[in-house]
Amino acid sequence: MLNQSAEYGLRAVVYLATLPAEEQASASDISERTKVPIPYLQKVLRALTRQGVLNARRGMGGGFSLAKGSDEITVLDILDTFDSSPQRIETCPLGIKGHTRLCPLHTLIDEQVANAERVFEKTTIRDILETQSDVRPLCDGQGRVTLGLPNEKKSG
Amino acid sequence: MLNQSAEYGLRAVVYLATLPAEEQASASDISERTKVPIPYLQKVLRALTRQGVLNARRGMGGGFSLAKGSDEITVLDILDTFDSSPQRIETCPLGIKGHTRLCPLHTLIDEQVANAERVFEKTTIRDILETQSDVRPLCDGQGRVTLGLPNEKKSG
């Protein structure tokens, strides 16, 4: 359904969205929290920055932060960044010229794609964080909720 | 959403389903009708045969035919053959042990996958052919419906 880059990108953005507004996190912070290998994560973060989803600040104390409110970033925005948005079937894959509409086979498939796309388009990162659940995104190995408490030290 | 092999496999099965019961078509017949490159189509057909979706007959006059009724073959059967069925998210992709359920992010994604899977599982090849539409699967380049008339010669 979605590629690895998109999965990693979503994790990173969800994590940043749990931080106090405008607060930054460095690539290695994010890597720890999202369990994404640092070198690859850096590439993912760069892509999100170019796309305008994140702001980056260089230099000491720099890092990444959301470029807009978490209610202004949709899941689809992130998938798009990594060419991972559900692939609509626009035209007949057989290249048959007479086909202005899709045949029943491709219509069926495209409908499923369209459904997913619609959901991803209307779901924001904030929606995800506000979803009632006993499992919160990115919580720690003991199942403890640590999101929103990024300054908490790991202790014994 | 689905890989190239699955797309090709679906075309081939849909085509075979339009033939009179038990009638065979050779790989090159199918290739012409489905616009799939022969060498790759052969591989696809072999996979469907191993899977039990098609019957194959070697030798002169041989070819492929459906191994069961078109109402007994689901779209999902074919996707499965090519590891292209919608990939459910069974466990937390972060590998967090405490997570017995998915977090809201992965739940959202998995729900979309599950919806598509459900539809593909209950839709048979026959359903596709019986769908009312002014465009029929695999019809010819002039938009004429030729399915169901495979013996008709192409003439001026």
Add this chain to the structure above:
DNA sequence: GCATAAGTGGACAGTCAACTCCACTTATGG
């Protein structure tokens, strides 16, 4: 202004899906 922290850009290697080829086996029919 120098050392250091942190993001940037691009090159590079591994893996897997997409696709091709070919030698082999099976079956038909003269």
Add this chain to the structure above:
DNA sequence: CCATAAGTGGAGTTGACTGTCCACTTATGC
């Protein structure tokens, strides 16, 4: 039984995606 049609199995090629590395730039703070 030999020529030919047609499916089988597996090796080989290409390219995109995954993931790593490094030299470079920018910013902080002493």
